[in-house]
Amino acid sequence: MKPTTPGIHHVTAIAGDPQRNAEFYVETLGLRFVKRTVNHDDTGTYHFYFGDGEGTPGTNITFFPWTDSGRRGQFGAGQTRDTAYQIPPDSVEYWIDRLESAGVEVDQVERFGEPVLEFDDPDGIGLEFVASEQAFEADAQPWPESPVPAEYQARGFHSVTLAVPAFGPTASVLTDVLGFELEAEADGRRRYRPAGDGSEPGSSSGPGSIVDLVETDAGRGRMGVGTVHHVAFEAADLEEQERWREAFADHGQNVTEIIDRKYFRSIYSREPGGVLFEMATTEPGFTVDEDIDDLGSGLMLPEWLESERDRIEAQLPEFDPETVGAGAGAN
Template identity: 45%
Template structure:
């Protein structure tokens, strides 16, 4: 496990209305709301975290809800275009019924790589999939009154990147991250790591003539990959720098430590640590209940709270 990428750590996307985003993911999808904080670079806006009970790596979906009037993103090349969640076998019918109830836009189930999946859009147009994984997923699901464990999401199954040419990105996955090409269907190439069972897959879709996408409302902002600690994090910093790519210094994100770089296909990648975790400033029972701020913003807490919309 040493000096290895351990699959996906988290995925961060952009949303518009904060209350609508909170309601959709915590109520309709039934994810646990594990952290309410602010964008550390823009404390006038929220940063939401959704995941399993403890905010395990591989389950964490985060959002910058930047408010009304935000320009709509455009799906295209050079971006992450689909977020896949693992769900139990036979659960898609439950989700179709639920999406009908809550007026969620979805497509009828289909199959790729031998797995049934259901595509749907969140209220901002972000494209997601629920996938009945063909390999057992033993991760413990978070339950709500309406979404029980036998149908609930287990965490990420995969992320899909759309690219004009997959080769430079595939080289990052294989030569630096230790992923392997597992399967191919037409122009979709499935890469995975054997280091973890869940959140282990990256799909690369090659579309040479696709226009470059625009990251804005309803788009994935970046994809974060997981390492266990700071030592391994800095090992990868050196490795990526030696590969010839620009990468940031280590950044303290309060709940993990991060590096950022843009892979050759244009997608913003992050590498994030497991430490220190989401209980560093809240107990497990109280995750997501209070507005948590980094120490540098505590002196202006009243001003920040006055400008943020109430969500719960």
Template identity: 50%
Template sequence: MSIATSGLHHVTAIAGDPRRNADFYLRTLGLRMVKTTVNFDDPGTYHLYYGDESGRPGTLMTFFPFHGAPPGKQGNGQATATAFSVPEHSLGWWHRRLSEAGVEVDRVGQRPGEDALTFRDPDGLTLSLVAHPQPDPRAPWDNGLVPPEHGIRGLHSVTLSVDGEDATAGMLTGMGLSPVEQQDNRFRFAAGDGGPGTYVDVLVHPRGERGLVAAGTVHHVAWRAPDEATQAAWRSELVDNGVSVTSVLDRQYFRSVYFREPGGTLLEIATDEPGFTADEPLLELGRALKLPPWLEPSREQIEAALPSLDLPSENNPRRSAS
């Protein structure tokens, strides 16, 4: 393909209790709620977006929290791990913080050129904090809950579990990613010049069980396109190559198309524009429930069906300063 992504846009996962989900990602991990909205296909369910101060592409982790959702099963055909980037000296601090919060943390693991701390969120979603020696220029969300010198900078990478690497590798290289290293059955690819926020690891389990998407699993992985024109050209190339791709969908804060890579994981191409300040000011991001125009007539019923989230005051600078 002639179109190449610059890196990860966001990762979307399934959760259970929305309040428990928000408490963990806001208070424990120190991310910001940059948008509180609903699943456009199921408006009785939240769609929660966490990221840096403005929710820049590459910093975003989002959730569909279905209260009472059954647990999923991680396995082949899905993204089985999501990693965030932290400063190289911060893993000891994070180990203490997570342990004090009652989170079971694996020992620091060695990967080629980097260290990783692996744990699970309250629904069992596998997460890692990766200290990469290459400096990450992205600024953390400075909310007073996590010191900025240790704060999460954004996404580092995702891991796709597959039966075999060849077909998945072919699609990734067609999307402009390049193979950069291999460790046993783990193959790493990078977008652009590489670095945190550009990586995808392909983990090969030839006889592994298939995963089941439900609570505690990733729903899809989104890659960046700078604008709608680039996305449209990219979609056309995918269609020309025989890939089944959705029409362009309006997600209010970006435009999306979806398709599956040959190993089974659902992928998305999401535009960088227009961003999360399209319908509320930067200082108020995430505070109020935002609905697309076609759902506004049902706002009263939607709000009545959704539980309150109890956002920390630190999520909105104006509120915490008052």
């Protein structure tokens, strides 16, 4: 039996200045700073996680802030064009006012019958807020200290939009490996969700489960500041992770061994259209090294890097976590 996924676990992108990045996602978007650690593969770079009140899988956007001296990325084929959050349907006007007051340009469109707010973060990463009834079905937990009132807070991911050279090769991975099915097509966009009605574990067609594909004639994108590094989908546990490795390999995909990322266990495979996919387990989660009330309060390192803490802290870029969200009460 093939494994199935309920949808998106997290999205990881590359930012510029770490201070600007954290202030935007906490103070403007109202997300909680749930974890501050380092890129395990490049310990001179922070790894920030922003999510709901508990860092629930399916709510976390994460960043490697390369600073403003880092190489700029170039959008193109094989990249995530937009990352969409779901918001309650009656919060559209609130978010338009909030974003515009923060100097963010917002466009409002309709897509598959739902209002969508399109905007960019300070580094040019494409974001969307989708006013969806499914926001009420999400597992996202409100963050009481958010500058955004609980009734308007983003409730986890709605979807990702992947830009690919052609639909077919990427669609085959979505359908044949991940178990998605084509749900709708309009205006040059194809929408996929996990097959099933949600009655069985892993067969959810609910919130955070959508992948949209669009074709682009742009050349292959270049990774760097202002681009998304990878999209991660949920895997239940290590046993299922092994089945995911087999599923990717059986489809002819190169896939990594299981890698310990401290808060989850991961495998990676680059689909034929160029997008890097990750499968990430839901456990052990962010409370493995911090109490839930203290999430994001310290620089957390995995055990295998703890002996290098002094060296790591000395080479990290300037960042003051104490000023992020200071005095930003709900409004």
